[in-house]
Amino acid sequence: MIRFTPPHLPVRRALALATLATLATLAGLAQAAKKPRPPTGSWDAASATATASYNLQPLATDDTVNPMRGYHLWQNQALVPVPNGMQDSFRRYYWSELETSPGVYNFALILGDIQKAREAGRKFAFRLRNMAGYEDENRLYTPAYMVGNPLCLSGCGFWLDHDPANPEKTFIPDWNDPHVIARSRELLKALKAELDRNGVTNSIAWIDVGMLGQYGEWAMKSSVYTSAPAAITPVTLANKREYAKMHFEVFPAQQHVMFVPYSNEDALTYGLLEQTITAKPVGLRVDCLSRDGYFRQWSDRPSHWVPFENQWKKAPFIAEFCPFQTLDPLNNPATARVQAATYHISTIGNGNFQLHKPDAERWGDLTPQEQEDLRMLGREAGYRYGVERTVVGVSNGVLNFSATVRNDGNAPTYEPWSVRVELVNSAGALSWTGLLGGFNLNALSGAGASQMAQASFTLPALAAGSYKLRVIARDTRPSTTASPARPPLKWVNQGIAGDGFTVMTLVRR
Structure with a gap:
């Protein structure tokens, strides 16, 4: 018979301690299994x-390129040399290029430009417009089906002979007509549907709120309406808001910018301060950078500019040049630099100066100082x-x-x-x-x-x-x-x- 005798007290204590240690180890392992193990090695x-x-x-030599700052490709132009390229491009389109008859749309131009931008590593910006300037070309920028359309109250617009010495005329849309407004909205909706269908809506960098005024830039000469039919009058403040609103409602997630003429004060108040449609704050757009005195419409009315003066802190201020010629003492690149610094402009269209010359000559004909001012403008603009x-x-x-x-x-x-x-x-x-x-x-x-x-x-x-x-x-x-x-x-x-x-x-x- 084998007899088991209880161990001595020290032995029992040691066994007890060992048992407790084992239990603690097991508990620790179980707890460790519940947590990610630390990486092995060091x-x-x-x-x-x-x-x-x-x-x-240093700013003077900084040619770093980033999105929505410095220069962007403007109407396929890049007149100021940008050593490292540009990350945004901009084009504008006439309504007549996109809709040939009621509801028949062709957006191949825009889709093709977006594709080119994407292949070049850029995003794309655009504006739609219903007329050009007053070139008297007898050319329609509004679809032909709109002219004299019986659904309009007064033919959807009128032909203007802006230059009596020139027999050609310009068609001025009736911006107040409900049918013109409705068809403008349908154009935007059809474009949005096409961009969505092609999966390229997120390729849009910004949208200029257009469709109104010459070049879609929200400005018209008041003298135009002295020759208009009695029923056609300048666009009302309410309808200006309607043109802005249709852009916001159709493209609520995109970045929008609005033109800054003082005559747009009410529309800017709506778009920048009152509307709650867009996911992003609406920015500003100027079409006459470099024109001396252009901003006096606001600087001479400082209290009117106050509501908009800090919009640049949350939304972009985008610009393009007014045409200037070399050696102009007032309208020049130095003026543009001062304006861009004062109003915190982020990105500028790389074109639209030295007109009536081949592209290859526009840059080379500028003075060395004008060229340097344009290079510095691109470095100074934006973040x-x-x-x-x-x-x-x-x-x-x-x-x-x-x-x-x-x-x-x-x-x-x-x-x-x-x-x-x-x-x-x-x-x-x-x-x-x-x-x-x-x-x-x-x-x-x-x-x-x-x-x-x-x-x-x-x-x-x-x-x-x-x-x-x-x-x-x-x-x-x-x-x-x-x-x-x-x-x-x-x-x-x-x-x-x-x-x-x-x-x-x-x-x-």
Whole structure:
């Protein structure tokens, strides 16, 4: 018979302690199974904590290209040399090009231009218009079926002989006629449906609110109506609002801009301050940058400009030139620079000066100072974001990261960007990304305004090797083949290349 005897007290205590330790270990393992396991191996940095400050490029040599700033392609023109290209393009279309008979639309022109823009890495902006200027060409910009249409109260408009010495005439639409307004709205609705059908609506950078006035720019000479039939009068304030409203209702998610003549004060009040249709604040549009005295319509009425003077902080101010000739002492690139700085203009159409000359001569015929003013205008307009300072700490597989970003431009960005921290492997492939929350680049209005954000990240268990740690700003909008997202924002730091700003190298062992 084998007899078991109880162990001595110290032995029993040891067994009890061992049992408790085992139970604790099992409990710990069970608890660990509920949490993500920490990465095996280790991450090393050049130092446990690294603080660095960086230089931004001088304005005088900064040719960084980003969306909705500097120059954009204007009517397929790029008269000012832009070494690194442009990320937006703009065109305008006549109603008669898009609708040939009631409800028969052909948007091949617009779709083709969007496709060209996409292939060049750009987004696209446009305006629709119902007439040109007063060229007396006997040419219709309103569809032919509208002229004398019995559904209109007074023939939908009238022919104007603007120049008695020239027998040709210009058709002036009746902007107040309900049928003209209704068909204008149907044109916008048909265009929106076609863009949606082709999946390219998100390729739109902005829409000029048009369809009204010469060139769709919301201006008409008052003298026009001295020759009009008695029933046709200048457009009413209520109908001006209606033309703006139809754009907003058909394209509620797009960025809109409205023309700024003082005569549009009521429509601007509606579009910028009162309407609640659009998802984005409506911006401003000027068609006569460089014309001396053009802004006096507002600067001479400062109290009237006050409601709109800070709209640039939340929506873009977009411009194109009025035609100017070389050696003009008043209407010139230097005047344009002052206007752009004063009113915080972000992007300018790259054309529409030195008219009546071949494109190849328009730039070369300018004086060296005029050329330099135009180059500087492109550098000064819009935002200039750079990484000013970073602090990096790596310990036990945890990355502590902070960055300070500064805007040295004259305006903010108006598109959505997320600032991220990323690891890129030795082959250049993105291996990991983390959101650096707390940044709002849209709130950095320029003039050196800065913002700092920080976050902690548990680094992933990647393969052993060296990884570049970078800070990058990415477009947050969905990307599709038909409507790709913007490329990453380019910082204006000195000595950087590529999409992201490399801060340091981390090593995974």
